[in-house]
Amino acid sequence: MIITIKEDFNRLNKKGKYILKAIFIFLLFMFIDYINLIPIYLFNITNFQGPVVVILDTFKNLVMITLLFLIYRKELIQEWDKFRANIIDNLDIGVKYWFVGLLIMITSNLLIAYLFNSTGASNEIAVQNYISYLPWLMFINAGIIGPFIEEMVFRKAFKDAIKNKWLYVFISALIFGSLHLAAGLTAWYDIFYIIPYSALGGAFALANYETDTIFTSITLHITHNSILLLSSILTLYIV
DSSP states (O other), rough: OOHHHHHHHHHHHHHHHHHHHHHHHHHHHHHHGGGGGGHHTTTTTTHHHHHHHHHHHHHHHHHHHHHHHHHHHHHHHHHHHHHHHHHHHHHHHHHHHHOOOOOOOHHHHHHHHHHHOOOOOOHHHHHHHHTTTEEEEEHEEEEEEEHHHHIIIIIIIIHHHHHHHHHHHHHHHHHOOHHHHHHHHOOOGGGGGGHHHHHHHHHHHHHHHTTTTHHHHHHHHHHHHHHHHHHHHHHHHOO
16 A cells, blocks of 8 residues: 555656656747847847848757757657667658648648638748748758757657647647747738648657657658758759
8 A cells, every 4th residue: 555655656756747847848948039148248239130030049949959958868868769779660650640740731721821812821931031041051950950949849848748648749739839820920810820830740749659759750840841941942042
């Protein structure tokens, strides 16, 4: 009886630590922008247009990814070994979910564009504008570093804290989709773009859950973003 109570207490204590850790990681992600005050102050930056925005965003993401590596170093090593040991099966599972999410994303984007005569989510339009300033830095930032950070925050931290599969997928997808819209709502119908973003976030969450290694969703997310960014960069050079 005493052993059972002690085991239950240990499980609750461990669960509580994961929840607090997830909250901390999420808040860190939400407020990491303030780290940019350091270069702004040191270099007396007053112009926040074009390339400066890209550089500051890259600096912020480099700080964030460093902190995530320090916090999750041991777990990342373990999950990398798990991913590498069964890489074909992990990618096979992940790609299937990615294709389903991608199909929902494309279909919903086309439907929104048709119904509201929209040219795309404001977030995507902003990314396209920044690509024209520093294309290859944007590729590194939004194609590689950004996806890694988002997977650690919205998948790794959330999955550790939320043990129920579908609750984890729903919350991960919804918050992921919502935050991609938060800074770019310019028209009332922009809210519907939460559907394509959440669909992709849900696909990454399922890939992470089913393979039990964050590197499956990291690989898919980096691949997805990199393909889109490379297409935009090549179009920029060709046109």
